Each structure stands twice: as C-alpha cells, then as structure tokens.
Amino acid sequence: MRISVEKNRCSGCHLCEMVCSLYHLGRINPEKSAVRVAKDDLGSRVHTPSVCRQCKKMACLSGEEVNERAEKKNFVWGGDRAERCPFKALPVFEGHAYHCDLCGGKPRCVEVCTPGALTVSK
Amino acid sequence: MITDRKIAYVNLSDRSVRIESIPVEVRRKFLGGRGINMHVLSQHYTRELDPFSPDNPLIFGAGLLSGTLGFGARMSISAKSPESGHIGDTNIGGDFAAEVVKAGFSHLVIFGKSSELVYLFVHDGRIEIRDARSLKGIDTVETQRQIRSDLGEPKAQVACIGLAGENLVRFSPVRTGVKSAAGRTGMGAVMGSKNLKAVAARGTLDIEIADPDRYLTYYLKTLHKLMSAKWAQALSKDGTPLLFRACNALGFLSVRNNQLTTVGEAGKSLHAEALHRHSSGMLSCYACPIHCRHRYDIKEGTYAGTKGEGPEYGSIGSLGPKLGILDLDGIICLCELANHYGLDTMSMGSYLAWVMELYQRGIITRDTTGLTLEWGNVDAIIELIHQIAHRKGFGDIVAEGRFAHRVFGDASLDYLLEIKDFPIEMTDERLPKSFALGMATASRGACHMRSRASIDVLGLPEEILKKVYGGPVSNRLASYDGKGRMVWYHEVINAASDALGICRFQSVFSSPNGLGYRVYSRLLELAAGLKMTPSEVRAVGERICSMERMLLVRDGMSREDDRLPGRYFEPILEGPAKGHVIHQGEFDRMLDEYYRLHGWNKNGVPKPATLRRLGLDA
Numbered sequence: 001m002r003i004s005v006e007k008n009r010c011s012g013c014h015l016c017e018m019v020c021s022l023y024h025l026g027r028i029n030p031e032k033s034a035v036r037v038a039k040d041d042l043g044s045r046v047h048t049p050s051v052c053r054q055c056k057k058m059a060c061l062s063g064e065e066v067n068e069r070a071e072k073k074n075f076v077w078g079g080d081r082a083e084r085c086p087f088k089a090l091p092v093f094e095g096h097a098y099h100c101d102l103c104g105g106k107p108r109c110v111e112v113c114t115p116g117a118l119t120v121s122k
Numbered sequence: 123m124i125t126d127r128k129i130a131y132v133n134l135s136d137r138s139v140r141i142e143s144i145p146v147e148v149r150r151k152f153l154g155g156r157g158i159n160m161h162v163l164s165q166h167y168t169r170e171l172d173p174f175s176p177d178n179p180l181i182f183g184a185g186l187l188s189g190t191l192g193f194g195a196r197m198s199i200s201a202k203s204p205e206s207g208h209i210g211d212t213n214i215g216g217d218f219a220a221e222v223v224k225a226g227f228s229h230l231v232i233f234g235k236s237s238e239l240v241y242l243f244v245h246d247g248r249i250e251i252r253d254a255r256s257l258k259g260i261d262t263v264e265t266q267r268q269i270r271s272d273l274g275e276p277k278a279q280v281a282c283i284g285l286a287g288e289n290l291v292r293f294s295p296v297r298t299g300v301k302s303a304a305g306r307t308g309m310g311a312v313m314g315s316k317n318l319k320a321v322a323a324r325g326t327l328d329i330e331i332a333d334p335d336r337y338l339t340y341y342l343k344t345l346h347k348l349m350s351a352k353w354a355q356a357l358s359k360d361g362t363p364l365l366f367r368a369c370n371a372l373g374f375l376s377v378r379n380n381q382l383t384t385v386g387e388a389g390k391s392l393h394a395e396a397l398h399r400h401s402s403g404m405l406s407c408y409a410c411p412i413h414c415r416h417r418y419d420i421k422e423g424t425y426a427g428t429k430g431e432g433p434e435y436g437s438i439g440s441l442g443p444k445l446g447i448l449d450l451d452g453i454i455c456l457c458e459l460a461n462h463y464g465l466d467t468m469s470m471g472s473y474l475a476w477v478m479e480l481y482q483r484g485i486i487t488r489d490t491t492g493l494t495l496e497w498g499n500v501d502a503i504i505e506l507i508h509q510i511a512h513r514k515g516f517g518d519i520v521a522e523g524r525f526a527h528r529v530f531g532d533a534s535l536d537y538l539l540e541i542k543d544f545p546i547e548m549t550d551e552r553l554p555k556s557f558a559l560g561m562a563t564a565s566r567g568a569c570h571m572r573s574r575a576s577i578d579v580l581g582l583p584e585e586i587l588k589k590v591y592g593g594p595v596s597n598r599l600a601s602y603d604g605k606g607r608m609v610w611y612h613e614v615i616n617a618a619s620d621a622l623g624i625c626r627f628q629s630v631f632s633s634p635n636g637l638g639y640r641v642y643s644r645l646l647e648l649a650a651g652l653k654m655t656p657s658e659v660r661a662v663g664e665r666i667c668s669m670e671r672m673l674l675v676r677d678g679m680s681r682e683d684d685r686l687p688g689r690y691f692e693p694i695l696e697g698p699a700k701g702h703v704i705h706q707g708e709f710d711r712m713l714d715e716y717y718r719l720h721g722w723n724k725n726g727v728p729k730p731a732t733l734r735r736l737g738l739d740a
Contacts (some may be wrong), residue, residue, distance in 0.1 A: 011413035013406035014217075018191055019338065026334035028190060029224075031326045041217070041299055042267055045405060045417045045431065093326070111342055112191075114349055114358065114411040115404065 002054035002121050003107055010117035012039050012047040016109035023108045024075045031093040034100040035109050049117055050089045052100035060085045075101050123330050124190060124650045125149050127228035130249055134316050135176055135234030139249050151737060153662050154186030154228055156198035157621035160669050162231055163200050167673050173204035174315040176235040185623015189223030189329050190649045191341045193637060194625030195408040205292045205308035205523050206544040208677050209566045209670055212309050213620055215407035216302035221279035224325025236317040243273060244323040254319035259285050261462040262297040265320060275324045282320035283310040284464030286511040290314050292523040293469035301431040305466040307566055332651030340648055344641055345411055353633035354412050358404060360394035361414045362435040367393050368579055373699025374553045377443045378497050379475035380539055380689055383550040384697035391448050392438055405431055412627055425451040433457040439548025440471025445478060446497025456503060463511035472545035473523055474503060476538045485534055491516045539687035542567035552690050553699040554578055556605040559712045562684045565670035573612040576632035590634045602708040606715025618663035665736040667720060668728045681726040684713060
C-alpha cells in the first residue's frame with residue numbers, strides 16, 4: 001500500500017500536512033508532516049505534493065542495521081535518511097525527517113484531500 | 123494554544139514594536155479576526171480621524187481558528203476608510219493569515235508613518251521593520267517574489283500593495299498571492315499612507331490543539347458532511363461564476379450602472395461554463411476543502427498569454443456587464459490588471475460605471491476624460507486603469523473614488539449608486555428584497571458580504587427557512603416578509619465567522635447545510651479549548667454588529683443612512699424583473715424588524731439594554 005500523487009489535482013490547501021502532524025503529534029505544524037506540498041503559488045500555480053513512495057528497496061535505510069518492517073511504522077526519523085531518499089520525498093525539519101507510516105493503514109491525508117490529488121494505491 | 127497568539131503594536135514613526143498577550147476574556151467577547159479588530163478600532167475611531175493620518179490604526183487580524191483545520195483561514199483588515207470616510211473593514215483569503223498565526227501572532231496594529239518605504243517581517247515571535255525602497259512602484263505579484271528572495275524565505279506569505287496603494291488610490295486593496303485581495307474600503311491606501319509596502323510572514327511554530335483525537339474525528343465528520351452538500355460540490359467545480367446565471371436570468375444584475383438589470387441571452391458568454399475553456403484546475407485558500415478558484419490560462423485571441431486565478435463572479439459583474447462588457451477574456455484581462463496594480467475590482471467597477479454614465483449623459487465629456495468612455499469600450503478602460511494607478515490624466519480624478527464629485531459637481535452624485543458614501547457592487551437589489559435591506563444596513567456601506575442571503579434565491583420550503591432563521595420568512599425573492607430577520611441572521615453569523623476566520627462559502631450563506639453555531643462552538647472547544655455555547659458564539663456576532671453600529675453613530679449616522687440609492691425607487695424598465703421597485707413603506711417595515719432583532723431603537727441606535735447585555739460601552 002502506498003499513497004499516489006496526481007499533482008495537477010492538488011489545490012494547495014495544505015490540509016494533508018496539517019492532519020498528518022495532528023494525527024501523529026497531536027498538534028498542527030505543516031513542517032512536521034510526512035507529506036509536503038511544494039507550492040508554486042506565484043508562478044505556474046501547479047502545486048506538487050510529495051510523500052514517501054514506500055519503496056520495496058529502501059535506499060533511505062541503506063548502510064543501517066535496522067529492522068525495515070519496524071522502521072516503516074515509525075513517523076519521526078533521523079534527518080540523514082532523507083539525504084539517501086532518491087525521490088527527495090522525506091521532508092526534514094530541525095534535523096528530523098518525517099516518514100509516512102500510512103497512519104497504520106488509513107492515511108488521514110487522503111481522507112481530507114477533496115480534490116483527489118492523494119489516493120491510496122494497493 | 124491558539125488563543126495564546128499575540129497582538130503586536132507597531133509604530134512606524136518611531137519604529138517601536140510592543141508585543142502583548144490577548145486576555146482570555148477579550149477572546150471570549152470578540153474571539154479574533156474582525157471581532158478584535160473592531161474592539162481595537164473602537165478605541166481610536168472618531169468622526170474627525172483622518173483616514174490618512176498616522177493616528178489611523180491599520181489592524182490585521184487573523185480569525186481565531188485560522189491556522190487550524192478551520193474551514194478556511196481568513197483575516198480581516200480594518201481601519202478608518204479613506205474610500206468612504208467611515209468604517210474600513212475587509213477580509214482576505216489565501217495563505218497569509220495562517221502564516222501569521224504559525225509565526226505566533228494573531229493581530230498586528232500599525233500606527234504612525236515611516237519616513238521611507240518599509241515592510242514588516244513577522245517570524246516565529248519576532249517582528250522586524252525592513253527597507254522596501256527598492257520595491258517602490260513594483261506590482262503586487264512581483265513584490266511578493268522579491269520579498270521572498272530578499273528574506274531567503276521561499277515559503278514566506280506576503281500581503282502587500284502595488285503602485286495604486288502607494289499612490290493613495292482610495293479604492294486600493296491589500297493583496298496576497300495572485301489574486302486574493304482584502305478588497306474594499308481602501309485598506310491598501312491606508313498602507314500607502316503609512317509608507318508600508320508589505321507585511322511578510324513566515325512561521326514554523328506548533329499550533330497546539332486542546333483535544334487532538336476528538337478534534338480530528340469531529341473535523342473529518344464535519345468535512346464529509348459539508349462536502350456532500352450540492353452547493354459545496356458545485357462551487358468546487360465552477361467557483362463563484364456559477365452565481366452569474368441566476369443573477370442574469372432573474373434580473374438582479376447591474377448592467378450599465380444599473381440602468382438595466384439583465385443582459386438576457388447574451389449573458390451566456392459569462393456563464394460559469396464559459397470559463398472552463400481557460401481553466402486547468404481548481405485552487406484553494408489555506409485549509410479550504412472546497413477549492414473554488416480556477417487556475418486559468420488564456421491561450422489564444424486578443425488576450426492570449428493572460429494567466430492567473432479566478433476571476434470571481436463579483437469581479438466579472440463589476441468589470442463586465444456593469445460597464446457594458448460581455449467579453450469574458452476582456453474582463454479577465456481587466457481583473458488581472460487591477461490585481462497587479464492593486465486596485466479593487468469591485469469598487470473600481472462601480473466608479474468606472476459612474477463616470478461612464480456621466481459620459482453617456484454628457485455631464486462630463488471627452489474634454490474632461492480624454493478618453494471615449496462608451497459602454498463596453500475595453501481598450502479605453504484599460505487605458506483608464508493605467509491612468510488611475512499612476513494617477514495621471516483623468517485617472518487621477520477617478521482615483522479619488524466618490525470624492526471625484528468635487529470635480530464633477532455635486533449633481534454627479536445622483537448617478538453614483540452608493541450607501542453610506544460607499545458604492546453598490548455588481549448587482550441590482552430591486553428584485554431580491556433581502557439583498558436590498560442587507561446593502562442598506564451593511565456597516566461598511568453598500569456591501570453584499572456583510573449579509574447576503576444567497577439562500578433566498580433557492581426558494582426553499584418555508585418550514586426549512588423557519589428552522590434556519592428561528593421565525594417566519596417568505597420564500598419568495600421579491601417579498602419583504604421576514605427579510606428583516608433573514609438579514610439580521612446573516613449579519614450576525616457572518617460577523618462570528620469573520621471573528622473565527624471561517625469562509626462564507628462554508629457557512630450558512632448559500633446553503634442551509636453550511637456550518638453554523640453548533641459547529642463553531644464544537645471547533646472552539648476541541649481546537650482552542652474555549653468552551654462557549656452556540657448562543658455565546660452567536661452573541662459574539664451580535665456584539666460585533668452592535669459595536670460597528672456604534673462607530674457609525676459616532677459618524678453621526680442613523681436610520682436615514684440605512685437607505686437605498688434613488689434609482690431603487692424607480693421600477694426596472696425591462697427584462698425578467700421588469701416593474702420591480704422598492705416601496706419605502708415596505709422597506710421601513712423590514713428595517714423595523716431588523717432593528718428589533720438587533721436590539722436597536724427605531725433610529726437604528728443600539729438600546730442601552732442591548733449594550734449592557736453585550737458588555738459594550740455606550
């Protein structure tokens with residue numbers, strides 16, 4: 001299971017970022033969210049959400065002696081893992097990377113994405 | 123908690139900044155946004171206060187729920203208005219309010235006048251005053267780009283003015299993003315008078331939530347219910363242009379300065395569907411699930427290469443049929459020009475329509491205008507907009523808004539359709555009586571956003587209306603019965619929504635299924651930890667309305683100022699609303715009902731008992 005992104009549908013409302021931080025941390029802070037909307041609000045106005053692609057081969061964990069299945073369930077990661085992500089899909093804030101744990105199987109970001117830019121793919 | 127967001131007082135004359143907490147009792151009385159703005163404004167508002175004086179406080183106020191999952195994240199901007207000379211208050215969407223909140227602030231109160239052009243930078247608990255001399259004359263979109271670059275903050279949100287605001291054009295708005303505008307009442311000109319080019323915000327602070335789990339659950343339930351409403355779905359697809367069809371078909375459109383009220387079949391060129399050929403998607407303000415604005419790109423024709431967002435129905439009407447223009451692409455071009463210069467599309471449309479009718483009637487001629495101001499002449503209007511922003515030629519006169527009557531002569535005011543020295547907009551209210559009353563009573567002068575009961579157009583069963591409004595209301599658009607109640611209800615809930623930062627389109631505006639006091643009360647408790655009953659939230663709306671009314675009383679206004687333009691007492695000459703007119707006696711009956719519900723006397727002045735109940739000073 002992973003979250004698919006169709007960027008042309010993104011309206012730029014940031015609700016995905018807000019509910020991500022709220023669900024995981026109990027507070028709202030779009031900087032502490034695993035999904036991130038890059039807004040080109042003064043240019044093309046096409047906004048680009050990005051989120052972990054749930055790669056089978058996790059380049060983000062390469063060189064680490066860790067249990068991948070356990071790490072997949074964690075939300076706050078070390079910032080160095082973001083540097084290893086080939087898709088730059090792990091947002092970093094104040095040294096921490098924020099990783100999509102799929103909210104345990106029911107991603108809240110997808111629930112609030114009314115334009116349908118974020119959907120669940122099996 | 124979000125109620126801990128601060129209020130900052132900035133004096134641009136001596137460059138001092140004072141940051142204070144907002145006491146919880148002030149929050150409970152006024153919440154935030156427009157509520158606290160009016161609370162602050164009322165401490166400084168006098169009849170004599172010159173809107174361009176350094177003593178005029180310019181107040182930026184984020185709604186209390188802006189920055190949360192709040193169903194929009196709006197901000198009110200208030201001061202004494204240089205456009206009308208009375209209450210200045212306007213509301214803006216986009217992402218700016220949320221960024222101010224994320225930076226730790228709720229309200230900014232700006233006094234004084236800087237000796238040079240400056241901008242404010244609000245970030246994570248701090249406020250800096252920065253040099254903006256290099257931004258002089260730069261348009262509103264490029265200003266935002268350059269400030270982001272100057273700060274090295276690509277995510278900064280910027281509210282700014284363009285050339286028109288710098289030049290004190292009386293109807294210049296505060297702008298953010300590509301098209302969001304705190305449009306009416308000339309708050310951009312107040313910024314210009316203070317030599318304040320922009321306010322930039324960047325925030326990364328947590329917004330703490332009182333009861334996160336129950337809040338998220340409640341939010342999702344409310345969101346899904348809201349989005350299942352037909353109104354929300356239609357708005358998500360077509361945006362506000364969907365309102366044009368009914369307006370034209372029923373005959374309450376302003377055409378050629380309200381000489382007509384429909385353009386008939388020709389109006390198809392402005393139906394919502396016509397915009398789809400340019401649209402490549404829908405965009406949202408911060409925290410909005412509805413996404414009602416088009417992202418557009420005109421690819422061919424005279425205006426090829428014009429790109430932007432919107433346009434809204436209010437702008438289409440104001441710069442379209444009101445000026446005799448039915449060419450959608452031409453209207454979009456005018457909107458874009460207005461947005462870049464920082465000119466309010468709606469008020470400007472009203473003043474342009476006024477001077478075009480003066481031209482039609484020979485009251486002013488080409489000798490004065492230097493332009494052929496015939497109805498529908500897009501090229502002449504483009505030239506005039508350039509002149510207005512640059513304050514050159516005839517544009518320098520039009521830039522004065524209603525005060526241009528000093529040049530045209532007092533008799534010219536017979537053709538400026540205005541209420542409380544503030545011009546009516548893109549519609550004609552002779553048919554829909556609730557709309558007419560709402561325009562007459564709006565505290566900032568003629569304005570549909572204070573109370574427009576779009577619900578009235580739907581002709582819903584009267585049992586449903588009775589349930590929504592708490593008393594009998596006719597479901598006929600042309601009827602006066604119960605419309606005083608309808609307007610009172612919408613004024614109050616809209617004031618509460620503005621205090622919370624919630625968008626009109628998500629509240630009870632065009633659909634009875636919109637959010638109401640019960641939802642507001644619940645959101646306040648779960649998000650902000652503020653326990654207030656639905657009736658206490660309603661009382662905030664009532665308090666704001668009565669407080670604004672008291673400001674108008676300070677200006678010497680009363681019942682006789684809650685009146686409609688002379689043209690509304692002449693029957694509509696043709697079209698589907700032919701013969702509709704306002705009858706003074708019936709209008710007075712609505713007004714009496716409206717005053718009674720607000721707790722105001724027959725002169726429209728809040729009664730001492732009302733002020734006591736609401737905890738307001740006389």
